[in-house]
Amino acid sequence: MQHFPGRCRVRKIGWRLVSRGFTEKELIETLLAGYRSAAPLLGPGDDAGMLSVPDGRLVTTVDTITEDQDFRRVWPCGYRTTGYDVGWKSVAQNLSDINAMGARPTGIVTSLSLPAEIDLGWVASFAAGVSDSIEQLGAHDCAIIGGDVGRGREISVTTTAFGSLDGGEPVLRSGARPGDILAVCGVLGQAAAGVDVLEQATSRSEIQTMPVGDFPSEWPEDVRSAVLGQLRPRPRIGAGAVARASGAHAMLDLSDGLVRDAERIADASGVSIRLESASLEHELRKLHEAAGSTGVDPWKWVLTGGEGFALFAAFDADADLPEDWCFVGRAEPGEAEVRIDERFARDWLAENIGQASSGWDPFR
Known part of the structure; x- marks a missing residue:
C-alpha cells in the first residue's frame, strides 16, 4: 500500500492519471486538505505511517465498499450518491468492527479507486465524509495515517482500521x-x-x-x-x-x-x-x-x-x-x-x- 505520495500503479498518460483534468498530486492534495482527525505519530507524507501502540497489541480490520455492490451512483428512486456518503460509510463500517471487539479506534488508512469521470469536487466531498464520520461518531482518538489512490472501472474504497484494547481483552x-x-x-x-x-x-x-x-x-x-x-x-x-x-x-x-x-x-x-x-x-x-x-x-x-x-x-x-x-x-x-x-x-x-x-x- 502506498502512503499517498509516490507513483500510482495504474494506467497513466505520462505521469498524469486518466481523469477529469487533475493529476495524482492534485487528487492527493484535495484529500489531505479535507481530512481532519486526531494526530498520528507520523501521518501522510512518507511510504508508511506510524501509530502508537501502548497496549502492545493492535486490533485491526479491513472492509471494502464498491459501486453497484454496496451502493449505486444513481439509485432507482433518483437519489445520487455523494462522495460524502461513500466516505462516511467506508469509515463507519470499519469503526464498527473495532467497536464490536470492545476496542477504541485509533487509526485508519484508505485506498480509493476512481473511474475517469469523477471530479475533484467529488473527492473533496469524500474527504469531508471521512472526517465527519470520525468526528460525529465519537472516534476522537482515530487518526488518518494515509492510504492509496488509483484508477478503476467503478468507485471502490478499501479502509483498514486499527484499535486499542487499553489493557483489556477482546470480546469474541x-x-x-x-x-x-x-x-x-x-x-x-x-x-x-x-x-x-x-x-x-x-x-x-x-x-x-x-x-x-x-x-x-x-x-x-x-x-x-x-x-x-x-x-x-x-x-x-x-x-x-x-x-x-x-x-x-x-x-x-x-x-x-x-x-x-x-x-x-x-x-x-x-x-x-x-x-x-x-x-x-x-x-x-x-x-x-x-x-x-x-x-x-x-x-x-x-x-x-x-x-x-x-x-x-x-x-x-x-x-x-x-x-x-x-x-x-x-x-x-x-x-x-x-x-x-x-x-x-x-x-x-x-x-x-x-x-x-x-x-x-x-x-x-
Missing part, C-alpha cells in the same frame, strides 16, 4: 454461555429499509432533474431517516468498550442481519440462541412509514436486514445491561442454532415473511 464471538441474556445496542432494520426505499423506481425525467445528494420532496421524515441509515450509518462507537467493561461474554456488529449474525454467535459459542419477537416489536414502529411506502413487511428488515451496525452481545443472566442496550433473547444449551420464539428461525421467516434467507450474503 465464541464466549456466549447457556443462560446468558442477549441484547442489542443500536437501531435494527433501518439501513435495510433505506435500501428498499432507494430501490423504488422513479421516472427518468425526475432522476435527471434531482440535485445530487437530495431526497424526493414527498418523503416523510422517518423515510429519510431510513435512507440516511443506509447511506450514513451511525454505529455507537464506544458502546463496545462499555459492554466489555460491563462483562459482555460475546459480541459482534450486525452487518448482515440479526438472525444471520446470531447464527455466527451460536456457531462460535456452541449454544442455541432464542430471539424473542415480543422484545423486537418496538423496532417495527420506527419503520412504519418506510413499510407503508414500499409494501415490505418490516419484520424482514428487523430480522434479516444488515448494515445498520448495531451491536449484539451476550451478558450474564443477572447482569444490569449498560445504557442504551435492549434485551432481545437468551442463549440456551443445545445445538448451535437460532430460534425465534419456539420456531427454528428459517421456518419462522418462511412462514411469516415468505423468506428463507436469514440475512445478507454477497455471494448469493
Whole structure:
C-alpha cells in the first residue's frame, strides 16, 4: 500500500492519471486538505505511517465498499450518491468492527479507486465524509495515517482500521454461555429499509432533474431517516468498550442481519440462541412509514436486514445491561442454532415473511 505520495500503479498518460483534468498530486492534495482527525505519530507524507501502540497489541480490520455492490451512483428512486456518503460509510463500517471487539479506534488508512469521470469536487466531498464520520461518531482518538489512490472501472474504497484494547481483552464471538441474556445496542432494520426505499423506481425525467445528494420532496421524515441509515450509518462507537467493561461474554456488529449474525454467535459459542419477537416489536414502529411506502413487511428488515451496525452481545443472566442496550433473547444449551420464539428461525421467516434467507450474503 502506498502512503499517498509516490507513483500510482495504474494506467497513466505520462505521469498524469486518466481523469477529469487533475493529476495524482492534485487528487492527493484535495484529500489531505479535507481530512481532519486526531494526530498520528507520523501521518501522510512518507511510504508508511506510524501509530502508537501502548497496549502492545493492535486490533485491526479491513472492509471494502464498491459501486453497484454496496451502493449505486444513481439509485432507482433518483437519489445520487455523494462522495460524502461513500466516505462516511467506508469509515463507519470499519469503526464498527473495532467497536464490536470492545476496542477504541485509533487509526485508519484508505485506498480509493476512481473511474475517469469523477471530479475533484467529488473527492473533496469524500474527504469531508471521512472526517465527519470520525468526528460525529465519537472516534476522537482515530487518526488518518494515509492510504492509496488509483484508477478503476467503478468507485471502490478499501479502509483498514486499527484499535486499542487499553489493557483489556477482546470480546469474541465464541464466549456466549447457556443462560446468558442477549441484547442489542443500536437501531435494527433501518439501513435495510433505506435500501428498499432507494430501490423504488422513479421516472427518468425526475432522476435527471434531482440535485445530487437530495431526497424526493414527498418523503416523510422517518423515510429519510431510513435512507440516511443506509447511506450514513451511525454505529455507537464506544458502546463496545462499555459492554466489555460491563462483562459482555460475546459480541459482534450486525452487518448482515440479526438472525444471520446470531447464527455466527451460536456457531462460535456452541449454544442455541432464542430471539424473542415480543422484545423486537418496538423496532417495527420506527419503520412504519418506510413499510407503508414500499409494501415490505418490516419484520424482514428487523430480522434479516444488515448494515445498520448495531451491536449484539451476550451478558450474564443477572447482569444490569449498560445504557442504551435492549434485551432481545437468551442463549440456551443445545445445538448451535437460532430460534425465534419456539420456531427454528428459517421456518419462522418462511412462514411469516415468505423468506428463507436469514440475512445478507454477497455471494448469493
